[in-house]
Amino acid sequence: MTPEEMYCACCEATADYVRAAGFTDVVIGLSGGMDSALVAVMAADALGAAHVHGVLLPGPYSSEHSVDDAEALARNLGIDHRSISICEPFEAFEHVLARACGGELKGLAAENTQARCRMVCLMALSNAHNWMMLNTGNKSEAQMGYSTLYGDTAGAFAPLGGVYKTDVYAMARWRNRKGVEAGHEGPIPVNVFVKPPSAELAPGQSDERSLGVGYDALDKLLVAAVEHGRELEEAAAAAEMDVVQARNILARARAYEFKRALEPPFPQAKFY
Numbered sequence: 001m002t003p004e005e006m007y008c009a010c011c012e013a014t015a016d017y018v019r020a021a022g023f024t025d026v027v028i029g030l031s032g033g034m035d036s037a038l039v040a041v042m043a044a045d046a047l048g049a050a051h052v053h054g055v056l057l058p059g060p061y062s063s064e065h066s067v068d069d070a071e072a073l074a075r076n077l078g079i080d081h082r083s084i085s086i087c088e089p090f091e092a093f094e095h096v097l098a099r100a101c102g103g104e105l106k107g108l109a110a111e112n113t114q115a116r117c118r119m120v121c122l123m124a125l126s127n128a129h130n131w132m133m134l135n136t137g138n139k140s141e142a143q144m145g146y147s148t149l150y151g152d153t154a155g156a157f158a159p160l161g162g163v164y165k166t167d168v169y170a171m172a173r174w175r176n177r178k179g180v181e182a183g184h185e186g187p188i189p190v191n192v193f194v195k196p197p198s199a200e201l202a203p204g205q206s207d208e209r210s211l212g213v214g215y216d217a218l219d220k221l222l223v224a225a226v227e228h229g230r231e232l233e234e235a236a237a238a239a240e241m242d243v244v245q246a247r248n249i250l251a252r253a254r255a256y257e258f259k260r261a262l263e264p265p266f267p268q269a270k271f272y
Contacts, residue, residue, distance in 0.1 A: 001269070001270075001271055001272075002174075003167065003170040003171045003173070003174040004174050006163060006167060006170075006171055006269075006271055007042070007171045007174060007175060009267055009269035009271070010042055010159045010160065010162075010163070010171075010267050010269075011042050011045050011046040011159075012046070012267075013159070013266075013267035013268070013269065014042055014043060014046045014047075014134070014157060014159045014267070015046035015047060017156075017157045017265070018046075018047060018132050018157065021132060021156065023130065023131065023132040024047075024051055025047070025051040025052070025053060025129070025130070025131045025132070026043050026047065026051065026052055026053065026131055026132045026133070026134050027053045027054075027055060027122055027125050027126050027129070027131040027132070027133050027134070028040050028043060028052065028053070028054050028055070028133075028134050028136065029054075029055055029056075029057055029118055029119075029122050029136065030054040030055060030056050030057075030070035030073065030074065030081065031057075031066060031070065031136075032056075032062075032063075032065070032066030032067060032068070032069040032070040032073075032192070033066070033069075033192065033197055033198070034168055034169060034172060034188075034192050034193070034197065035136045035137065035138055035160060035168060036070075036136040037069075037070075037073050037172070037187075037188045037189075037192050038160065038168055038171060038172050038175070038188065039134055039135075039136045039159050039160060040052060040054055040073060040074070040077060040079065041073075041077065041172075041175055041187050041188060042159050043134060043159070044077045044078075044079060044187075049077055049078045049079050050080075052077070052079040052080070053079065053080045053081070053082075053125070053129070053131055054070070054073075054074045054077075054079050054080070054081035054082075055081065055082055055083070055084060055121065055122060055125065056070045056071065056081065056082070056083040056084070057083075057084055057085075057086050057117075057118040057121055057122075058083065058085050058086070058087070059085070059086045059087060059090060059114045059117070059118075059201075060087055060090065060114070061114075061201060061202060061203060061205070065191060065195065067083075068191075069189045069191050069192050069195075072189045073187065073188060073189060073192070076185060076186075076187040076188075076189070077187050084121050086114060086117040086118055086121065089117045089120070089121075090113060090114055090117050093105065093113050093117070094110070094113075097109075097113075110201075110202075111148075111201035111202055112148040112149075112151055112201075114201050115148035115151030115152050115201065116148065116150055116151040118151065118152070119150065119151050119152070119154040122154070123154065132156045132157070133154065133155045133156055134155055134156070134157055134158070134159060135152070135153070135154065135155025135156075135157065135158035135159075135161065135263075135264045136152070136155070136158075136160065137152060137153065137158055137160065137161060137263065138160045138161070138163060138164060138165050138168050139160075139161060139162055139163055139164050139165075139222075140164045140165040140166075140215060140218060140219055140222065141165070142161065142259070142260050142263050143222050143226065143253045143256070143260070144211055144218070144249075144252060144253060144256065145252065145253075145255070145256025145259045145260075146207070146210065146211055147259060147263075149259060149262060153259065153262055153263055153264070154264075155264045156264055157264055157265055157266070158263065158264045158265070158266040159266070159267065160266070161263060161264065161265070161266025161267070162266045162267050162268070162269065162271050163271055164215075164219040164222060164223065165197070165215040165218075165219060166215055166216055166219045167219075167271070169193070172188050172192075172193070173193070175187065175188070176188055196208065197215075213241075213245070213249060217239045217240065217241055218239070218249065220238050220239035220240075220241075221235050221236065221238065221239035221241055221246055221249060221250070222253070223238075223272055224238040224239065225246075225250055226253070227272035228272070232246060232247055232250065235250075
């Protein structure tokens, strides 16, 4: 599929799913990153901007540029948006859980608690306003277990759940070009394209550092092995990757099947 075909398939599936479930509006957490930006654009195209509600959820490690990028995206789309800090609820969890966690809530437990605070806020708005919550994860993260159970795995539908991270960027570039060609500004801010992807759950965190591999090589490996059923050596060659590293990555992907079982539904188009 071309990026345009992928984008249209994701939009159509999102509109069909939301309406079939009896919803008119959706709520999306806006992190300032590419995944949530593209989901917001897709939702606005699929349902109309008036039916999309963005929520900025800054936490203790959120960067100023991420907040700025999320606000710029919402303004470009003309969608309703608001900001709810998770700092206070997260600090409450730090205090309450400190003793049970050995004296301090830290490390992975602290990082995942931030993600779960965000989902509590989004689901509260979903329940209060009868908005369907959209998930903003992609297939690269799902395959590698790079997500938080009951945190950013939450949501009723995942528009990007069937596509890998490199194709998320390809779709975003296509959509911005389409906007410019129509005489409008591209909806996704330029900074979202150039900054390193990060969950911003710890100081200096980056997705690719946490994963231990760049998205370009990772996606080539996963497409070859998972989508096309290639053997290890052939998949490693497609990703220009050492066989040992490829074996370790694919073993990690298999180990996180339990997480993928709890991911929300996503478009079932034949993307690969």
